[in-house]
Amino acid sequence: MTQLDRLSVYHWLNAWCIKPVGGALVRQEPEYILLALMGSPLKKIMLCSSEKEIFSVEEQVMVQHSVIINNMIEDGSYNHEESKIPLDCVDSKTLKKVIDYCTHHTHHHNDNQEDLEAWDAQFLNVDSNGLYDLLMAANYLEIRNLLDLIYGTIKNMIKGKKIDEIRRIFNIKDHGFTPEEEEQNRKEYPHFY
Amino acid sequence: MGDALGSDLISDLPQSIVESILVRLPIRDAVKTSILSSKWRYKWASITQLVFDEKCVDSCSDRDVVEKSVVKFITRLLFLHQGPIHKFQITISYLQSCPEIDQWILFLSRNDIKELVLELGEGEFFRIPSCLFNCKKLSRLELFRCELDPPLSFKGFLCLRSLNLHQVLISPDAIEGLISNCPLLESLSLSYFDSLALSIRAPNLKYLYLEGEFRDICLDDTPLLVEISVAMYMTDDIAEHFEQSASCNFLKFLGGVPNLERLVGHIYFTKYLSIGNDPGCLPIIYKNLEIIELNQVSFEDMKEILVVLRLITSSPNLKELQISGSSNIPSATDAPDLDFWEKECSSKCRLSHLRVVQLTDMCGVPHEMELIKFLLASSPVLETMSIIPCVYVVESQLKMLTELVKFRRASAKAEIVFVRE
Numbered sequence: 001m002t003q004l005d006r007l008s009v010y011h012w013l014n015a016w017c018i019k020p021v022g023g024a025l026v027r028q029e030p031e032y033i034l035l036a037l038m039g040s041p042l043k044k045i046m047l048c049s050s051e052k053e054i055f056s057v058e059e060q061v062m063v064q065h066s067v068i069i070n071n072m073i074e075d076g077s078y079n080h081e082e083s084k085i086p087l088d089c090v091d092s093k094t095l096k097k098v099i100d101y102c103t104h105h106t107h108h109h110n111d112n113q114e115d116l117e118a119w120d121a122q123f124l125n126v127d128s129n130g131l132y133d134l135l136m137a138a139n140y141l142e143i144r145n146l147l148d149l150i151y152g153t154i155k156n157m158i159k160g161k162k163i164d165e166i167r168r169i170f171n172i173k174d175h176g177f178t179p180e181e182e183e184q185n186r187k188e189y190p191h192f193y
Numbered sequence: 194m195g196d197a198l199g200s201d202l203i204s205d206l207p208q209s210i211v212e213s214i215l216v217r218l219p220i221r222d223a224v225k226t227s228i229l230s231s232k233w234r235y236k237w238a239s240i241t242q243l244v245f246d247e248k249c250v251d252s253c254s255d256r257d258v259v260e261k262s263v264v265k266f267i268t269r270l271l272f273l274h275q276g277p278i279h280k281f282q283i284t285i286s287y288l289q290s291c292p293e294i295d296q297w298i299l300f301l302s303r304n305d306i307k308e309l310v311l312e313l314g315e316g317e318f319f320r321i322p323s324c325l326f327n328c329k330k331l332s333r334l335e336l337f338r339c340e341l342d343p344p345l346s347f348k349g350f351l352c353l354r355s356l357n358l359h360q361v362l363i364s365p366d367a368i369e370g371l372i373s374n375c376p377l378l379e380s381l382s383l384s385y386f387d388s389l390a391l392s393i394r395a396p397n398l399k400y401l402y403l404e405g406e407f408r409d410i411c412l413d414d415t416p417l418l419v420e421i422s423v424a425m426y427m428t429d430d431i432a433e434h435f436e437q438s439a440s441c442n443f444l445k446f447l448g449g450v451p452n453l454e455r456l457v458g459h460i461y462f463t464k465y466l467s468i469g470n471d472p473g474c475l476p477i478i479y480k481n482l483e484i485i486e487l488n489q490v491s492f493e494d495m496k497e498i499l500v501v502l503r504l505i506t507s508s509p510n511l512k513e514l515q516i517s518g519s520s521n522i523p524s525a526t527d528a529p530d531l532d533f534w535e536k537e538c539s540s541k542c543r544l545s546h547l548r549v550v551q552l553t554d555m556c557g558v559p560h561e562m563e564l565i566k567f568l569l570a571s572s573p574v575l576e577t578m579s580i581i582p583c584v585y586v587v588e589s590q591l592k593m594l595t596e597l598v599k600f601r602r603a604s605a606k607a608e609i610v611f612v613r614e
Contacts, residue, residue, distance in 0.1 A: 132202045139210060147213070154203070155217045158226065166229060171201045176231030185228045191251075192225055 045073070046084035047099070049092040054084055057099050058106075065102040067142035089140055094133040097123075101146055124153055128171070163193050204232045208239070215240050221249050224270065238273055242280040247287075256287055264293050271300050282310035290319035299324045306330065307352075312337040318362055326350075336361050343367050349374025357382040365389060388431060407465075408434055411445045418450040419481075424459035441469040443500060444476075451477055455484040456504070463487050467496035475507045482508040483546075486515040492560040495533065501564070510546050514568070517553040518561060518583065534563045543603075547572040553581045557589040566600045575604040581612045 043059045062069045072078050072085060087095060101123060108116065124131065131150065138146040157169050167175065175182060186193055215223045215237055223237045250262045263285060281301050290313060301309065302324045309331065313319055320340040331350045335357040342363070353375040358368075359382075372378065373394040381395065382402040390409040393401075398415045404424040408431055412418070443466045447453070458466075485504060491497050505511060550568055555561050568578070580597070582590050594611060 128202060135206075135210065139207075151214050151217055154214050158214070159218055159222050163225070163228060166226075170203045172204060172230050173201065175229070189225075189228065192228065 048084045048086045049095045051092045053092045061106045065143045090137045094137045239276040244282045277305040280308040284312040286314045289316045295322045302328045308333040310335040355380040360385040420455045422457040423462045425461040427461045435468045454481045457486040459488045463490045463497045466500045479508045483512040488517040489519045491519045513549045515551045544572045548576045550578040554583045556583045557593040569600045569602045573603045575607040579610045
């Protein structure tokens, strides 16, 4: 590759797709690259996970869903040219999922209710640790609709179920009651067990 | 959250998250978590919303037993509860008035109650204890089948935004006082009051819903009203009163609501508005009124038709109009005064935003046809007009259609949908 070629590639990368930032390459979603190539520069912001991985997201997407990020952008504490938003309590895997959720809901908000619900159900098809991490992240970032979704899922794990079943679902191995207390409870509310 | 190798993550979640989950459960499931584990013993006890319905205790065939069971459940729950209670709702048809309810309300009045909904069973009306009037933070109050008697020293609920009284025994003075002493009141709903004459002063009121036999309603100070829905019933008593009344009901009711966006009337509402002297050309323009729905309009009563016309022509931004006729089979009438239409509807009248019109229970009487003619001629952006004829007049449907087809249409896009069963 000639000197000129490398320079023009660098410029192309810099302007449209991938920014080299402090040595790291900022990740881009394929759709954004396509849109960028089509000549539509979307305003992006950068989120940094606890593992110091940087994610670039459409500003509009995050501002629509996360109250915390919306406030940061509005009060001007985020400078587009340089800064990134550090999210020290969210790991990369979870952050990527959160971004997926927000992006899907922004781009597909006109879809019919059934399709959106099916996507949400698939989205939450994760193990217990994954659900916990998503809950903490959504709580921290104050993403109302994701929180409601997760609350609804957890609520359904409790509603109408027997105590033994709930203990199994949530891995409550030691109920912490004295044997007398547990026996008393079982006697008083037999239909709950 | 269940893996064989996983750990119990849920029991250590922050209390605010736990509460958000518990509050979404029916009260019975929420309280049940107290026997889940020792960590969970009191997590339910600080939820701030308590909603009790028919399902909160086991049902059984003996009504008395279930009632006692519910009373015991609620009393015990309140006793074990910790912290503020912001919302307390009872919707239980088998719960009758009983002394324990007084104690519950006393307890709530000491725990920052903000929203109180009480819907008890049919039977003796529950007499609301005076401690309710000490609930300084009350922002929403809904009472069904109760007796309300504010003490003389009562200065109002300063935080109340929403008031819904359904079949409540309260003196007219008390209710006027209650409304005007709640400065933040935004939403007011009064249903099934007997022969109420009422003057409403509520400078922040946005939503008004009335249903019942009202003798007289005057909206004295409600400049911010955005939505009004009235279902007015009639008794002989009230009908007589109407005959004698000279004041203009239209202006008393709709004269001071310039920001109105939606108006819905049922049964005798249009008749009520037509009583009294004709206001002539209205002094008020409803520039935000986009939806008008008037049901059971009598197209044989010129005064009612005039009310409808005045409303339509004073609403330059009207988008949607729904009118239903009263389904009386038209009697052999005297020649209807069709000149009236030429006088009242100038050909310059344009309803430049009217898109959707629905006319139901149409019998094909001359005034109905004139209204349709007027609407078609004055609505340049009309998209759909649905006409649903009254089921009793099968023969005149063809006649209606024949006339309809002749009418000029200002909108090239207008579709007329004539719905036949």
